[in-house]
Amino acid sequence: MLKASFYTLGCRLNQAETALISSTFTDGGYEIVPFNESADVCVINSCTVTEHADAKCRQLVRQVLKRNPQTYVAVVGCYSQTSSEALKKVDGIDLIIGTQEKLKVLQHIDEPSKTPQPKIVRDTVDRKSFTIDIKDPKIKTTRANIKIQDGCDFMCSFCVIPFARGRARSRAFWDIQREAIDLASQGFKELVITGVNIGTYQFEGKSFLDVLKMLLSIPGLERIRISSIEPTTIPYELLDIMADNEKLCPHLHIPLQSGCDKTLSAMKRKYNVKEYMEFIDAAYKKIPNIMLATDIIVGFPGETQTDFAQTCATFRDSPLTYVHVFSFSQRDKTAAGRLPDKIDPRTKKQRSKELHVLSDQKKQKFYEQSLGQTVRLLVENQSHNGHWQGFSDNYIKIAVDIPGIKKNDLINVQLKEVLDDVVYATNGDF
Ligand code: SF4
Numbered sequence: 396m397l398k399a400s401f402y403t404l405g406c407r408l409n410q411a412e413t414a415l416i417s418s419t420f421t422d423g424g425y426e427i428v429p430f431n432e433s434a435d436v437c438v439i440n441s442c443t444v445t446e447h448a449d450a451k452c453r454q455l456v457r458q459v460l461k462r463n464p465q466t467y468v469a470v471v472g473c474y475s476q477t478s479s480e481a482l483k484k485v486d487g488i489d490l491i492i493g494t495q496e497k498l499k500v501l502q503h504i505d506e507p508s509k510t511p512q513p514k515i516v517r518d519t520v521d522r523k524s525f526t527i528d529i530k531d532p533k534i535k536t537t538r539a540n541i542k543i544q545d546g547c548d549f550m551c552s553f554c555v556i557p558f559a560r561g562r563a564r565s566r567a568f569w570d571i572q573r574e575a576i577d578l579a580s581q582g583f584k585e586l587v588i589t590g591v592n593i594g595t596y597q598f599e600g601k602s603f604l605d606v607l608k609m610l611l612s613i614p615g616l617e618r619i620r621i622s623s624i625e626p627t628t629i630p631y632e633l634l635d636i637m638a639d640n641e642k643l644c645p646h647l648h649i650p651l652q653s654g655c656d657k658t659l660s661a662m663k664r665k666y667n668v669k670e671y672m673e674f675i676d677a678a679y680k681k682i683p684n685i686m687l688a689t690d691i692i693v694g695f696p697g698e699t700q701t702d703f704a705q706t707c708a709t710f711r712d713s714p715l716t717y718v719h720v721f722s723f724s725q726r727d728k729t730a731a732g733r734l735p736d737k738i739d740p741r742t743k744k745q746r747s748k749e750l751h752v753l754s755d756q757k758k759q760k761f762y763e764q765s766l767g768q769t770v771r772l773l774v775e776n777q778s779h780n781g782h783w784q785g786f787s788d789n790y791i792k793i794a795v796d797i798p799g800i801k802k803n804d805l806i807n808v809q810l811k812e813v814l815d816d817v818v819y820a821t822n823g824d825f
Contacts, residue, residue, distance in 0.1 A: 477728065583616070
């Protein structure tokens with residue numbers, strides 16, 4: 396039996412797509428092995444959001460070939476779409492597939508044997524709505540990602556995603572429903588809605604809220620989680636649904652990118668700090684236990700120390716709980732890539748560190764304020780010390796030592812103690 400291994404770089408959407416690609420290999424008679432084992436075929440699902448992601452992809456190719464020089468290497472996805480010529484120069488790659496055909500990678504492998512030159516499949520990305528024709532995907536995680544949308548039309552000045560994934564397009568409503576019912580019947584209790592810009596979902600008059608309401612109505616699904624969603628695309632009605640329906644997790648990840656209006660404008664974001672905060676404050680007022688998270692880029696060209704201090708203050712004084720910090724990365728295709736006043740790497744590193752510290756403090760405070768509460772835990776995996784771990788509805792990372800529980804159990808636990816970024820809990824039914 397031929398063996399295939401996979402590696403995913405980048406976002407949750409890439410993770411969802413790797414699961415789909417992996418299913419096609421299982422159906423094609425391959426045995427799926429861990430990435431660190433020798434395989435006949437290795438698929439790297441790439442990311443190109445930062446220079447670091449590009450470099451990591453090239454390093455992974457070398458790593459695979461060091462383990463087994465005969466492994467057939469396919470690099471698919473965003474980096475392949477934007478930089479196929481650069482990838483062509485990396486020794487040992489056999490297949491380079493861009494965004495349009497990435498889910499069909501197996502169909503492009505005639506025979507998994509090394510080739511002198513890579514085959515390049517890099518079509519223009521469709522604008523049309525789409526379906527995903529992979530039945531019964533073999534998802535190994537407890538929470539299943541469900542892709543509803545792809546691409547983006549917003550053209551933020553720093554972002555290469557519209558070049559890598561193409562323009563915004565939505566998955567057929569009925570196709571999402573079909574997969575969600577299927578996942579529920581397989582026993583999945585939580586679905587995470589994924590896409591590039593999910594709030595812009597549009598299919599035959601159906602909006603993002605219609606998708607959400609449809610998913611909430613499917614019997615068997617206990618939790619629906621929204622992944623990252625753009626600030627200007629979220630209707631306030633979402634907060635009413637979240638407040639009234641315990642299936643919809645009180646957890647939103649809303650990218651702020653900067654807490655300074657001058658920088659937001661240079662980033663070509665569609666809101667100012669005041670507008671963003673109005674929504675965040677409304678969310679917090681309506682759903683006091685909500686976990687609100689964000690992304691912030693540090694070291695955007697022209698960002699002064701005062702601008703950065705303003706960003707820190709905006710984050711610190713808001714109900715936001717934690718931030719994913721990104722250091723600005725020069726992407727040549729983007730408008731920001733051509734801006735003057737680049738920030739030096741040392742300053743970026745220092746700003747990133749400061750924001751990380753602030754984020755850790757705020758998260759710790761949120762966790763401490765939650766102690767004593769009884770929350771629902773979806774049990775995901777067992778750590779090396781035997782404790783089971785998972786997340787609450789509002790995304791608190793929890794560890795428990797309760798006899799008899801198992802993966803995919805949804806149980807009530809009482810939060811007891813914060814230790815190293817995890818909240819320890821006991822059985823909440825007593
Ligand atoms: S909204 Fe902006 S940051 Fe997000 S994918 Fe679109 S262009 Fe990129």
